[in-house]
Amino acid sequence: MRGLLLAAVMLGTVSAAHAADMPDLPILRGSFTDGLTNARPNWQGYYVGGQGDYGTITSKVSSTINSDLQSTFVTPGPGYNWQPLGAAQSSTAGYGVFAGYNGQWDDVVLSIEANYIHGGFKSTSSSTGLAFDNNTVAATTKVSAVVAIPDFGSLRMRAGYAWGCFLPYAFFGGGLGSQTVDRYAAAWPSPARPATTFATKTKLVYGYSAGAGVDVMLVGGLFARAEYEYQRVTADIESNIHSVRAGLGYKF
Numbered sequence: 001m002r003g004l005l006l007a008a009v010m011l012g013t014v015s016a017a018h019a020a021d022m023p024d025l026p027i028l029r030g031s032f033t034d035g036l037t038n039a040r041p042n043w044q045g046y047y048v049g050g051q052g053d054y055g056t057i058t059s060k061v062s063s064t065i066n067s068d069l070q071s072t073f074v075t076p077g078p079g080y081n082w083q084p085l086g087a088a089q090s091s092t093a094g095y096g097v098f099a100g101y102n103g104q105w106d107d108v109v110l111s112i113e114a115n116y117i118h119g120g121f122k123s124t125s126s127s128t129g130l131a132f133d134n135n136t137v138a139a140t141t142k143v144s145a146v147v148a149i150p151d152f153g154s155l156r157m158r159a160g161y162a163w164g165c166f167l168p169y170a171f172f173g174g175g176l177g178s179q180t181v182d183r184y185a186a187a188w189p190s191p192a193r194p195a196t197t198f199a200t201k202t203k204l205v206y207g208y209s210a211g212a213g214v215d216v217m218l219v220g221g222l223f224a225r226a227e228y229e230y231q232r233v234t235a236d237i238e239s240n241i242h243s244v245r246a247g248l249g250y251k252f
């Protein structure tokens with residue numbers, strides 16, 4: 001009996017010494033019950049991406065366009081009732097790219113970004129006029145103008161707050177784009193006056209943009225983007241654009 005007790009004591013001593021020599025494995029301390037890691041994504045660095053958008057444009061047709069149409073188009077008779085063009089409106093979609101650099105200080109992220117959209121925000125305004133002869137409609141006219149902004153590039157300043165894998169942000173910037181104006185006038189019956197198509201006018205325009213959005217880190221440096229943007233383009237014809245965008249980018 002004494003021999004059995006002595007053997008048990010010696011076995012316990014050897015087991016304790018062996019356990020003391022074992023490495024401190026996290027699994028032995030129950031760390032797997034703490035859930036997923038709380039490590040935050042690092043937003044600092046350069047990034048690039050592509051985007052698509054959908055929005056509405058409203059353009060204020062200038063008095064110059066109305067006066068050009070009225071003076072150039074030969075109206076059908078002295079009893080013609082001229083109807084000036086009003087604001088041009090439409091909805092359209094586009095696509096583009098973006099690239100920038102994020103600087104991060106704790107949870108605050110400040111960025112500078114170049115943003116470009118192509119797709120031709122295009123708005124149309126039309127009016128119909130009547131020419132009377134002895135209180136009888138002698139001819140009907142149709143006048144229209146199409147205002148388009150096919151390209152617009154801007155330089156933005158962004159301010160965001162890193163919240164886990166989400167980066168909500170606001171931005172403001174200015175940029176340049178191209179604007180085209182097409183005009184058309186016609187009268188029928190066709191013997192009244194032939195249709196008139198005016199030459200397309202193209203000019204460089206400037207404007208500013210502002211909005212807000214959120215970047216979401218997916219895996220590695222891959223992130224998704226959703227945002228709202230307001231653009232105002234100023235020229236002879238002022239255009240206001242409201243659009244929503246979705247994009248996919250990569251942070252290096």
